[in-house]
Amino acid sequence: MERTEIDNLGEFGLIKHLTKNIELQNVSSIVGVGDDAAIIDHFGKQTVITTDLLIEGVHFDLGYTPLQHLGYKSVVVNLSDVYAMNAIPTQITMSIGISNRFPLEAVEEFYEGVYAACEKYGVDLIGGDTASSQKGFIISVTAIGEVAPGAFVRRSGAKKGDLLCCSGDLGAAYVGLLFLEREKRIFVENPKVQPDLENESYVIGRLLKPEARKEVIEFFKENDITPSSMMDISDGLSSEILHLCEESALGCVIYEEKIPISEDMKAAAFKFEIDPTACALSGGEDYELLFTIPQSEYEKLVLNEQISVIGYMTDASEPAHIITKGGSKHAITAQGWNAFKQK
């Protein structure tokens, strides 16, 4: 494999090389890469901003994460936050810190993933920074979006009696992580053993190449639905439900049997002898949307198979809780991933 040292290009050379083919797609992207700053004009709409810092060995493991997927995912997880405001992403900036253990070809692979995500979601890369790092790969993404004035949806707007809903299915990315961590341990012990992941493509795909729920936001728009509150599910359903309840000063009840879980995930979880519901509640990196709507909007949701009603909001006198399939009742506690401990 070819190996071009990044030192040979220098900082400006590297940025130029990585951004030379950009063609801005959005009319709101007025000035892109190459000046002191980028210029955006959302023409009467409001601007949405979110940012994430991702660090090798903490947020991702290059032992089993292809760089192209990493680039794709770094973008998607930020777009997910923009959609979670009921907004449409339009631009990103991408900064990377890389040690000289990475050749140019590795950085190019990463950017292939970045550009693939930009193309799929219709966003422009308009800025960023490249820096050398003493150790590891560091990624900082800022995503920018637009929303009609006042049409954004916060975490704090849920009302008592609103239906609590989520998109897609939950917990699969976490089980995917378990497989990859297991294969890594096996590989370390015996590099000759071939990985056995053939039947796990769904759960592994959910971890390595997540998608943001663009089509859910489009569905809301087409059907004139405005959620009363919304957020994305990145740290596990439990943790996000508690945030939403806290911000809205409410409680809620959810039903275990209503939590959407895929057949592939269920089968995979059983291989580890763990409870699929626990994965959905406490796993992470689903990048689905959690939202509330007034009960009067229920009929509009029914046609969308991607959306599950999992419970409803109560007043705050009773904390968030779950009714299990067996009919017992438990308080929901946050066991989501904690960036400072486990992630």
Added chain:
Amino acid sequence: MERTEIDNLGEFGLIKHLTKNIELQNVSSIVGVGDDAAIIDHFGKQTVITTDLLIEGVHFDLGYTPLQHLGYKSVVVNLSDVYAMNAIPTQITMSIGISNRFPLEAVEEFYEGVYAACEKYGVDLIGGDTASSQKGFIISVTAIGEVAPGAFVRRSGAKKGDLLCCSGDLGAAYVGLLFLEREKRIFVENPKVQPDLENESYVIGRLLKPEARKEVIEFFKENDITPSSMMDISDGLSSEILHLCEESALGCVIYEEKIPISEDMKAAAFKFEIDPTACALSGGEDYELLFTIPQSEYEKLVLNEQISVIGYMTDASEPAHIITKGGSKHAITAQGWNAFKQK
């Protein structure tokens, strides 16, 4: 000194703790910290975005950089890029990655500097991320600003015959760095030797606590001046002049005697037996503004002592060059800091 482990707070606890006293100052800051994303409304103006990734051991040395200054500087260097577009900064997002060698008190010190810069420049902290890092301190700042539609100034707008100007004085931060690096070496060799930096407060201050040139942009506005091109000087005058010439497809001539150099910097440079002009040309981190204006605007500039006319733009047939005090002529070459080699 007190030491509170960050692990005890967790990621969400840390963010809450660090952002609990924020009061949004700008009418354009609609939603700040605490949701999936922040919301901004520049009400008919265009939005400016710039971002920087700063890594311990590459961009700063905590051996001689107080954390409060580091927080301040991390913000200011990004605001400088917003001003360099002829725009007014209004918001920032701040993400940090920290290893568990840093206690909460260290992070608080850093944020004191961040908030001091926000207050001084009238910007709101509206978002960010905290992550653990395996090694060192990592900072990612995104600065957001506003500018009347089309009133931004790019690097590419200079015209032949335009005057080439800069603000403030140049090269001091670089000499400040030389002093601090020297004291660090001395300290490593003999920790009992007291640092002798008493007379170097100007050059050291320029390195550790730079300011962005807000007042220059205000002066332009008050006097109805629109530079034809502009950028900030972060990598040394030579490097920036070459960028501006390349982007504007022009050459230029500058005069050594016109390059603004402070007496303090000159005296300090002589202690290292280095040429002050070389420091101004090839040092870095000045965060002054480099810009061009039509000759017809010259009279408007004269009253501002902070602005120096250092040369003028020529056509591209002759590359950028400098006329020395002795009258000889040299091509300007980029010896600015290179993030991948020396920084």
